Structure formats: structure tokens, C-alpha cells
Amino acid sequence: MKNPLESLGMTVSLGIVLTVVMVILIEIIR
């Protein structure tokens, strides 16, 4: 299977998903 990071679009999409996860974590663990 191709590594998703080989695609620039997938890299940016994963970055946005990680941002949402991080925002939720900031709310939880502060």
C-alpha cells in the first residue's frame, strides 16, 4: 500500500485532521 504522505493533498488533509484532534485534546487536558 502507498504511504499516504507520498501525496501532498493527503499530507495537508492529515495535518488538518491532526489539528482538530489537538484542539479537542487542548479542551480536555488543560
Add this chain to the structure above:
Amino acid sequence: MLFDYSWWTFFFRWLHVLSGVMWIGHLWYFNFVQIPSMPKIPDEQKPAITKVIAPAALFWFRWGALSTVVTGLILAYLSGYIGNALKLGIGDGNHKFTAIGFGMWLGLIMAYNVWFVIWPNQQKALGMVEATADEKKKAGRTAMLFSRTNTMLSIPMLYAMTSTHFY
């Protein structure tokens, strides 16, 4: 007032942003411009990138990364929250320390990738150190994937860095 404590805090914030633009600017150049353009360049013209442009870009990229970390740690220390941020603000009840802490840890992981994964592998891939053709190919792929990892991490990292005034 000029040269008082708050001025030095501002001064290191300025240096931190300058360094960060130097670093992430080159990271995005590699990922948004250079890597996708390489397959479109005729083989006989590729050395212009691999022998001239990429080594110069990598120089400003890796020293920008180190400078961003050093000025960032000084800034966090001067701002009085380095300890709170590094422990992600757990138990502090303050979103600001958690947010800046996530940004700091993401930035530290990214800087580690630059110096200890991307740079050694790029030296092999670009022929700056001895490597077999097979090692070069493998090193190029590793460098590319970690560069992409850093591009992915730069998105939440910059959210964390710039959201502290909101929190």
C-alpha cells in the same frame, strides 16, 4: 521601554518568527514546489536542483530550524511559562499553556527530524557523502517521507503557536 524586560521578550519573539519563517518557508518550498517538480525536469537539468539549489535550501532550512528552537525556548523562558508549557499545562487549568505546549513539542519533534533524519539522509541522497545507488534511493525516500511528516505537523504546530492569544 526600549531594552527593558518586555522589550527583550518582544525581541526574541521577533527573532523566533524570523527564524520560523526561514525554516517553514523552506520546508514548504521542498514539499509544495521542489519535490512535485522533480519528475517534470529533464534528467540533464536535474543537477541544477540536486547540486546547487537543494544544498543551499537545506543550509537555510536546517539552521533556521535550530535558530527557531533556541529563540523559542528563550522566549518561553522570558515569558515565564516554559515549565508549564513543556508539561502541556496539565493541572494548570489554562488552555494557553496546553496550546503553546503542544506547539513547542510539535516544533521540537520537527526540529529533531530535520537534524537527525532529513539532513543525514539528504546528504546521502544528494551525494554530499558516500553512498551506493541503492542507499541513495532509500535515503531519498526516507528524507521525503520525514519532510512530508513535518509538513503535516506544521499545520497543528502553527495553530498551537498562534492561538494562544485566543486562549
